[in-house]
Amino acid sequence: MDTKNATLLTEFVLTGLAYQLEWQIPLFLVFLVIYLITIVGNLGLIALICNDPHLHIPMYLLLGSLAFTDAWISSTVTPKMLVSFFVKGKISLSECMLQFFSFAFSATTECFLLAAMAYDRYVAICKPLLYPVIMTNTLCIRLLVTLFVCGLIYSAFHVFFLLRLTFCSSNIIHHFYCDIMPLFKISCTDPSINVLIIFIFSGLIQVFTSLTVLVSYMLVLFTILKRKSVQGFRKAFSTCGAHLLSVSLYYGPLFFMYVRPGSAQADDQDMMDSLFYTVIIPLLNPIIYSLRNEKVTDSLEKMLKRNV
Numbered sequence: 001m002d003t004k005n006a007t008l009l010t011e012f013v014l015t016g017l018a019y020q021l022e023w024q025i026p027l028f029l030v031f032l033v034i035y036l037i038t039i040v041g042n043l044g045l046i047a048l049i050c051n052d053p054h055l056h057i058p059m060y061l062l063l064g065s066l067a068f069t070d071a072w073i074s075s076t077v078t079p080k081m082l083v084s085f086f087v088k089g090k091i092s093l094s095e096c097m098l099q100f101f102s103f104a105f106s107a108t109t110e111c112f113l114l115a116a117m118a119y120d121r122y123v124a125i126c127k128p129l130l131y132p133v134i135m136t137n138t139l140c141i142r143l144l145v146t147l148f149v150c151g152l153i154y155s156a157f158h159v160f161f162l163l164r165l166t167f168c169s170s171n172i173i174h175h176f177y178c179d180i181m182p183l184f185k186i187s188c189t190d191p192s193i194n195v196l197i198i199f200i201f202s203g204l205i206q207v208f209t210s211l212t213v214l215v216s217y218m219l220v221l222f223t224i225l226k227r228k229s230v231q232g233f234r235k236a237f238s239t240c241g242a243h244l245l246s247v248s249l250y251y252g253p254l255f256f257m258y259v260r261p262g263s264a265q266a267d268d269q270d271m272m273d274s275l276f277y278t279v280i281i282p283l284l285n286p287i288i289y290s291l292r293n294e295k296v297t298d299s300l301e302k303m304l305k306r307n308v
Contacts, residue, residue: 008167011093012186014091015173034279041067041290042285042286055295055296057137058137061137066114069109073102077278081176100158102155104154111209114213116144118212122216162194164193167186167188170186175270175271176274210247217244
């Protein structure tokens, strides 16, 4: 399309979730409750880790960082979605870019964090005597800073290339937040370069982080089988089971979003997948990690007893 004589759009309309009118209030209340529980759960987990000196070790520093990214991604997406239940979901171009930047930062950082947590469990189980030497708090903090900086650079990189696109025909984004793929579909500029960039870099990040997780837990499994200890197996499963469940829930929708061919049905399914890892997973993570972690539950019990 010739964009020279076309009027460039600076405002979009998010269609939001499709629902019958009678479901408006119930759905709003459900997502509001989910959001409140998510924020309380994740910020509560961070506060618990900060207040208990026994939890000031790499494993829980990583867990606290995961809780931070979960709270961040939920706060990036959910408030705007809640407003859209009652008000037409208008969003300016600058707000759209900012929302995508925030989403990409938290989602990318979470991928790196899940890989770092898998490596931490590998060292703890396969090299227990060397764990205090290899995974020091100083190293963990440096690793966390690196992961967050990588997330910022990656998201800024995508936003930089998004700014080359122009929007002059449709301003309807078939989604409940400004995701990158729906923006490509309404762009008047050929987004082929952007698609290639996201395919290469997102693919590399997902492959690298998922392989790190798989290799780490394969080595953990081999180590446990060599020891032939039922007690060791139970302890390792208790330690790693929550993380494996979280990784499976997170990566599943991400992989399916990139392999599914484009269609109206695929767009709806992509929205459901996005809903899962931007709303549901941030809700589940603090529950999954807290209920299966003795140190976290013990610390929570002590804190509750002190405050009662």
